[in-house]
Amino acid sequence: MTEVCSVAEVKALTEQLVALDVAAGARWAVDAALVAVRTVGGSGPVRGDAGRAARAELFQVAAWIAFDAERHGVSRRLHLRALELARGGRGAGPATVEPLVLAVLAMQEEHLGRPGSSLRIASSVLAREDLPGRVAAIFQVRAGRALARLGRGPEAGRALRTAAELLDDPPTDRDPSWAWWFDRPELEGHRGLARAALGDLGAAAALLHGAAHADGDGPAYRVLFAAELAPSWPGRATGARPTRPWGP
Secondary structure, eight states, rough: OOOOOHHHHHHHHHHHHHHHHHHHHHHHHHHHHHHHHHHHHHHHOOOOOHHHHHHHHHHHHHHHHHHTTHHHHHHHHHHHHHHHHHOSSSSSSTTTTTHHHHHHHHHHOOOOOOOOHHHHHHHHHHTTTSHHHHHHHHHHHHHHHHHHTOOOOHHHHHHHHHHHHHHHHHTTTTTTTTGOOSSSSHHHHHHHHHHHTTTOOOHHHHHHHHTOOOOOOOOEEEEEEHHHHHHHHHHHHHOOOOSSSSOO
């Protein structure tokens, strides 16, 4: 791979990685993603906010691919580099990709069994003033998932209901383009995972099945909701009830 320096080249490389991930899956795309970040990372100093933002997005995409391929150590390092780039501008402030990096980091922490860390990340973003609606909804979901893993059912339920209310509002021009994937099936899938964490396996199975088989052009990874159905169906068959319910 030749040296990549310009903003246009970095953006094109990012688009190539996204296309490869969609076509072949993360396990096939991860090696190309690592080559890409090594190439861009070694192509000289970052110049200007546009260059910083383009590289932050590339590192974020590579980090997501590594996460999806279960390369969690690599993914975390790439996310932290993306976060450093996204926060490094002086005049323009954080790049628009910065909340996305934090959203995936929060999800990764919960996935790896660190819900307290996930909740801290989500809460830090939710404490910001004037968040775009879709961004706020995504971090309410992250908080809800973490709270469910911590056994705090009523708080998890409130967070996820708030996310649903925010999702009911139509998108605006303040919502970032990267939030396109956050829709009703995405929310229902995470509601299902939260229900499973709280012991309500019957409700979890119904929600996960609906999310995994929803119509539309959702992201390919959403089929992974179906992988959570197997441990959930037995609870449905036995009539298991929530061990830690949502509450009011």
